[in-house]
Structure formats: C-alpha cells, structure tokens
Amino acid sequence: MSIAKCPICESPAIDYELSPDIGSFNCSRCGPFNITPKGNHLLAKVRANPEIIGNISGYIFAHLGIVVDEEKATFLLSLRSLSISEKANLLFQFITKRHPKIGATFYPPDFAVESAITQINIAGSVGTREKFYSDGLALTGRPDEFYANCDKNLKWLSCASISDGPELKFIVRKILIEERRYLEVAGQDRQLSITPKGWDYLSNNRDNASQSTTAFVAMWFHNKMDHIYNNAIYQSISDAGFTPSRIDGVHHNNRIDDEIKVRIKECKFLVADFTGWRGGVYFEAGFALGLGKPVIWTVKKTYLRNIHFDVRQYAFITWTENDLPAFRKQLLDRIKLTIGKGPKAL
Numbered sequence: 592m593s594i595a596k597c598p599i600c601e602s603p604a605i606d607y608e609l610s611p612d613i614g615s616f617n618c619s620r621c622g623p624f625n626i627t628p629k630g631n632h633l634l635a636k637v638r639a640n641p642e643i644i645g646n647i648s649g650y651i652f653a654h655l656g657i658v659v660d661e662e663k664a665t666f667l668l669s670l671r672s673l674s675i676s677e678k679a680n681l682l683f684q685f686i687t688k689r690h691p692k693i694g695a696t697f698y699p700p701d702f703a704v705e706s707a708i709t710q711i712n713i714a715g716s717v718g719t720r721e722k723f724y725s726d727g728l729a730l731t732g733r734p735d736e737f738y739a740n741c742d743k744n745l746k747w748l749s750c751a752s753i754s755d756g757p758e759l760k761f762i763v764r765k766i767l768i769e770e771r772r773y774l775e776v777a778g779q780d781r782q783l784s785i786t787p788k789g790w791d792y793l794s795n796n797r798d799n800a801s802q803s804t805t806a807f808v809a810m811w812f813h814n815k816m817d818h819i820y821n822n823a824i825y826q827s828i829s830d831a832g833f834t835p836s837r838i839d840g841v842h843h844n845n846r847i848d849d850e851i852k853v854r855i856k857e858c859k860f861l862v863a864d865f866t867g868w869r870g871g872v873y874f875e876a877g878f879a880l881g882l883g884k885p886v887i888w889t890v891k892k893t894y895l896r897n898i899h900f901d902v903r904q905y906a907f908i909t910w911t912e913n914d915l916p917a918f919r920k921q922l923l924d925r926i927k928l929t930i931g932k933g934p935k936a937l
C-alpha cells in the first residue's frame with residue numbers, strides 16, 4: 592500500500608497493489624474504485640480535460656467501489672456534464688451533510704480545495720513519476736496526514752462533479768452566496784454559515800421525497816449480474832427518466848451500511864432483483880417498504896421458484912439472459928405504470 596496518483600484524476604490515492612490484473616485505489620477525490628488495464632488505457636486519453644475528469648470523478652463518488660473495465664470506461668466517457676445549477680444543488684446538499692447544525696460556521700469549500708491543491712503541487716514538484724507523492728512528501732509532512740487532508744477536502748469537487756477549483760469558487764461565491772443567498776459570510780476568518788433561506792430550501796426538498804429523481808437498485812453483486820444491470824435495469828430506469836443508483840463492487844459486498852440506507856431514504860423508488868436470493872436484497876426491499884417507497888420486484892426465471900414466501904405475493908417481473916430486450920421493456924412499462932415518468936424522460 593502506498594500513495595500514488597489516481598489513474599483517473601491524478602489526485603493522491605491509496606494504491607492497494609492487490610493484483611497485477613486490476614488496480615485497486617482509494618482516491619482522495621473520487622473515492623474507492625477498481626480499474627482494469629483496458630479501462631485505464633481508455634481513460635488515459637482524457638486526463639487533460641478537467642470537465643470530463645470532473646464528470647467521471649463525480650460518478651465514481653456516487654457509485655463507490657465500481658470496477659472500471661473497458662465497457663464501464665466507455666460509458667464513463669459518454670457521461671453528460673451537469674448544469675451549473677445542478678452542481679450548485681448537489682454541492683449545497685453536501686455542505687449541509689457535513690455541517691448539519693443550524694448556526695454553525697465553517698471554512699469555505701473553495702479555500703479547502705485551494706489549500707489541498709497547493710499541498711499536492713508542492714509534493715508533486717519533487718516526486719518521481721511512479722511514486723510521485725510518497726517521494727514528494729518528505730517535504731510536506733507525513734503521508735497519512737497529507738492523504739487525510741486531501742481526502743477531506745477534495746470531496747468538495749467530486750460531490751457535485753465539479754471540474755476544478757475555479758468552478759467550485761464560482762458556484763460557492765456567485766451562486767450559493769450572491770445569487771441564491773443560501774450561504775453567507777459569518778464569524779471569523781471569512782467563514783461561512785447556512786442562511787435561513789438555505790435551510791428552507793433544504794427542508795422543502797427533504798420533506799418531499801417525491802421530488803427525488805433516483806431509483807435505488809438492490810441486487811446480487813456478482814460479475815454475472817453486471818450485464819443485466821448495464822443492459823437492462825440501468826437502461827429501463829434511465830429510459831423512464833430517472834437516475835439509477837447502485838452501490839457495487841468489492842467494497843460493499845454483503846454490507847448494509849449507512850451509505851446504502853441514506854441512498855434508499857433519498858430515492859423515489861427501489862428496483863429489487865432477487866436473483867441469487869441475497870439476504871441484502873431482502874433487507875433493502877424491506878427497508879424501502881418500511882419507508883413507504885414503492886418497490887419493483889424482478890428475478891431471473893430460474894430463481895423464482897425458491898423466493899421466500901413472505902415476498903411471493905408481489906408481482907415479480909421475470910427475465911432470462913436470452914431475452915433482455917423483453918425484460919428491459921417490461922421493466923420500463925412497470926416503472927411508467929406504477930411510478931410515472933421521471934423528469935429526464937424524453
């Protein structure tokens with residue numbers, strides 16, 4: 592384990608060096624992910640484009656632990672950029688998660704990112720290419736402290752798919768402070784505080800989960816299932832106008848953590864696929880039902896027979912590998928029928 596450059600955004604990342612075939616990183620900006628040599632090769636072309644890096648880094652932050660293979664890399668390169676207003680919303684929500692106390696003051700995110708980037712530049716200017724940061728750190732202090740500082744501060748970029756420091760500064764200063772007045776300068780050292788108007792905006796949006804545009808997907812984390820997700824479930828949800836949200840990859844295998852619960856709380860509905868009869872899927876579907884969220888039930892045909900009797904009453908959509916287009920259409924129809932069309936529907 593050492594601190595290296597993130598192969599996507601070039602920020603300091605813990606390199607787990609687990610296997611020669613697949614890179615495993617915890618990037619201080621993007622978060623944890625895995626990457627294959629082919630995925631790495633494809634993404635290498637865009638490293639000079641801050642906007643595309645911002646999009647990809649933001650996607651990884653929202654999908655912790657994904658495996659970036661050739662197919663996923665192609666998908667990541669096709670991500671659309673969020674509008675400045677969408678970025679401002681996401682950033683503001685992240686600010687309120689980190690500073691949830693009314694009246695609290697905190698250092699502005701743009702200052703935090705600027706200081707982290709300065710530190711990275713100092714460390715990088717004296718490092719060798721491969722172990723860039725580890726070498727450069729002799730000058731800047733302890734590697735773990737350096738990483739922890741970046742880890743805390745660079746999430747201000749990835750939480751809202753923000754390209755770089757200047758864009759973050761624009762969103763904080765021009766949009767959240769000057770235009771929307773959700774933030775104001777308060778306290779010492781030009782610290783910020785959330786205004787009553789900011790809290791109002793938040794409570795209106797929090798109380799109204801029907802405004803949510805995401806669909807949480809609960810399913811078996813098995814590589815056999817990835818193409819079912821990519822070619823059917825993901826597509827149906829997107830075609831219906833919603834944003835699919837799935838936590839996948841090794842870091843979350845068989846774990847129900849706070850991140851999953853928060854995402855279920857924030858989603859508009861949940862798609863639960865019971866292939867593999869995973870305990871986690873039963874839990875997540877039950878958790879969503881308990882919160883009053885609609886659940887759409889799906890399963891591979893051969894797994895339908897042994898579904899637990901407690902959930903057998905629900906109308907499962909069944910699928911087979913040979914006919915994914917039919918599954919995709921059925922799921923799309925079910926979403927439109929029971930949930931309606933999402934805001935991104937064509």
Ligand SMILES: [Zn+2]
Binds near residue numbers: 597599602620
């Ligand atoms: Zn990164």
